[in-house]
Amino acid sequence: KNEVEQSPQNLTAQEGEFITINCSYSVGISALHWLQQHPGGGIVSLFMLSSGKKKHGRLIATINIQEKHSSLHITASHPRDSAVYICAPLLNYGGSQGNLIFGKGTKLSVKP
């Protein structure tokens, strides 16, 4: 069983729609990253959060450490939001402390 599960795997939306991507994990973590990977391959860190909610522009990330679940929301989606979104928890135990593990990603396509 994967330690990090993301859903959905693929998501197609119309411009302006509200988007939600979910991430659940089964390991002990100290924080969680949401990453964005564009078609060229480059990865950008959108958020790192350890509790509650963070907002940056049209992006909102939430996390519930007790329930081992995080969500990434995109309000008023736009075609330029089309990318792969990756959930990456930061491990907090043993020799792997401080290392990231990764979900398989959610491929988002926003149509104009």
Added chain:
Amino acid sequence: DGGITQSPKYLFRKEGQNVTLSCEQNLNHDAMYWYRQDPGQGLRLIYYSQIVNDFQKGDIAEGYSVSREKKESFPLTVTSAQKNPTAFYLCASSGMATGGTQYFGPGTRLLVL
């Protein structure tokens, strides 16, 4: 400009050949990481280094080697022992000031001829 650079963008390897992927950062980060990405899979950790002259194996280190002689540089060698090297390779770094956030390079795509 501060950042992480990887070169080359594309690399071709012949059977039985060792190739080295470059990763350089001028962010003054202590930690550096190498990941491999295959289609439909999450990134997997190959090697990481928390400090100069020290590095640790990740989850899929077999067939790879690294060195960390300078803080700024963390080259990855894909040896002939790596039987399935075709993948996208990403380097990342983090430091005390980043609070755990890792910054990623643009990646190198390795193809076997």
